[in-house]
Amino acid sequence: MKLGIIGAGNMGGAFYKGLAEKLGHEDLYLCDKHNEKMAAIGAKNFYNEPGEMLEKVDAVLIAVKPQAFDELIRQTGAGALTTKLLISMMAAVPIAKISAATDSARVVRIMPNLGVQVGKGVTGWVASNSATEEDQRYVQHMLEAVGEAVQVDDEDGLDRLSVITGCGPAYFFYLTELLTKKARTLGFSEDDARKMAEGTYIGSAALLAAGAEGANDGAAGAAHASRDAEAWRRAVCSKGGVTERAIATFEEHGMEKILNAGVDAALKRSDEMKKM
Structure with missing residues (x-):
């Protein structure tokens, strides 16, 4: 599965570096407005506009701040994300909102902590009902590349997890x-x-x-x-x-x-x- 990461900030960059080290660059793509950030991370396949990248990937890791989500949808158009597995690390943006904005039923929310920056993170995650078993195996594998992964039963579980792992x-x-x-x-x-x-x-x-x-x-x-x-x-x-x-x-x-x-x-x- 080819993964595109939107956002090369602290968390997005940490995931790119961790995944590239463990899984290689070939199926990994990165999108950010700032070329210097992507160069510092060592990205091989990178873009400034998400639309170009989305044509090449099967799954998308949304690593932008919650307040930037609406702008991202305006840039890409909801239809560009409909067929993708969407993995969101946006805090306080529920699966229902992501699904409604993108028309994608295959949505996973993740809650990483600071340790992912050194490959020692603990990331909680929860999948929508429409995420397939293959989707869920992929997410577990992806998260284990940057530390430990803990699947929770529902989105409230992410909140409970976060006050232990996030804080x-x-x-x-x-x-x-x-x-x-x-x-x-x-x-x-x-x-x-x-x-x-x-x-x-x-x-x-x-x-x-x-x-x-x-x-x-x-x-x-x-x-x-x-x-x-x-x-x-x-x-x-x-x-x-x-x-x-x-x-x-x-x-x-x-x-x-x-x-x-x-x-x-x-x-x-x-x-x-x-x-x-």
Whole structure:
């Protein structure tokens, strides 16, 4: 299946680079008004006008901002998209609206997160009832080229997923930021404090990743295969030790309750934004 990506911004560009690296350039096309963006990405088959590209592709990844969607339809004409598998990453633009504007019944919405920019994303997706099994297999395969893919049952599921995966990087960055600040109060320089907090975060994430890979690869990483986040946390907490005391203090101050409240607030805001 030949795929055309409309939009060479952060997400569109990340998908192009990830797909080109894993699947090759031959069946991959890119469209954007800015040639310098497409050149920086290393695009081989690229266009400035979507109409030209649409003649060559079977599926279209719509990687434009939601407010640019109406202009895109005016440029292409709805009929140009009718026979295509449409894959949209536009936030808060439901399948029904995309289908009505394009006359295409084969629509998939995806919700990628920041990690796709380094091939470590988590992308939620949901398909319209008319998307075929072949369409859905293609989308799963495409998303796995830039990280992990999670299919949800309906569009509300994308909202619930997004407050974990979409907002999630900010949660981890915030914790790293707080640890950096605390290290400064303990007398470390700004540079050393960042090294300590960020390096610890990156190393911990690598251990989790090694566990996930070990679970799939047998002997490779087998020492970590059974360890999820809870298991690693318990492994670090020696009985009666300093880490155990820190975790107990977090629990006493309601850290889980605070985290849950933040996630719930994000979901409430997502619901509010859909009604705007």
